[in-house]
Amino acid sequence: MKNLLRCCLLWLISSTGFLPAFANQPDEGLLSNTVLHTQTRHIALLLPLDSPSLRQAAFAVQKGFENAAQLEPGFILEMVSYPTDGNEPSVLSAYQQAIDNGAKMVIGPLTRDGVDALISSHLTSLPTLALNYPTKKMIGLSTQLFFLGISVELEAQNVARMAAASGRHHAVILADRSKLSKRLKVAFADAWLRINPDFSAEDVEIGFRDKLSILSGRSHNQDNIIFLALNSLNSGAVRSFIHQSIPIYATSLVFSSKDPTHTDELEAVRFTDMPWLVQPELASNQHYHSPDMPTDINLQRFYALGIDAFRLAHKIS
Secondary structure, rough: OOOOOEEEOOOOOOOOEEEEEOOOOHHHHHHHOOOOOEEEEEEOOOOOOOOOOOOHHHHHHHHHHHHHOOOOOOOEEEEOOOOOOOHHHHHHHHHHHHHHHHOEEEEOOOOOOHHHHHHHHOOOOOOEEEEEOOOOOOOOOOOEEOOOOOOOHHHHHHHHHHHHOOOOOEEEEOOOHHHHHHHHHHHHHHHHHHHOOOOEEEEEEOOOOHHHHHHHHHHOOOOOOEEEEEEEHHHHHHHHHOOOOEEEEEEEHHHOOHHHHHHHOOOOOOOOHHHHHHHEEEEEOOOOOOOOEEEEEEHHHHHHHHHHHHHHHHHHO
């Protein structure tokens, strides 16, 4: 673990780091004005609390938002939850209900489908901080709509730029058959090939013994880098097939546990993640620690997202 290079995903707020990519970035005045007087804000949270598969993540976001709000002096928050199932009809109905109930700002949706539906509906008459990104680039976005989210595709693009600094020219991308792995593969390859016309890339699908034998041979080439478009389980399974001298890059998907058995498998793997997880000792992170915050690493990412959502919403609202 001592040689593990931890590189941080770009975020804004101190709980997780720096500024994320915004399709619409708030005016500097909105972000810099200090609020000195007591305020009450009706903020609507559109989170998929009615979705069995997303409920835990949604609750972690809500808990992070609530805990951050409680630490803000002079900010009286009327936080109203509008549970959705993450799908289009539910998201649009909840958004309209928030408008009808007098909300001043909306946080959410959390799902890509929900974000796409909201953009297409042209309902965004309130300042709205979506907690995900649209599935494709869209034009004519509402000036009231902002984006903040956990995007492993953006991580993959950042990792490609990081890998380019190694001076090597050929990327071997390891992927499996999952949709997420395929998205990571495409995001990394597109970014990698745009960096330098002399760069090249190939992908190897894991799960076949002959492919892993090919990988073992590829990883001896001193002009190669390896990108793991894989989750932690599959990354650990292929690690032994990669020569120690070849740089290995990945996204935060590889980091799912602080258990030494797991972290030993990631020895010398360079990956991105938020400072909330890789620098928990920072005072700015300690400030938001709470006994009721999640212990699971994946849910902690959503808890930190909730903190950042509140702090950015506080500046925008």
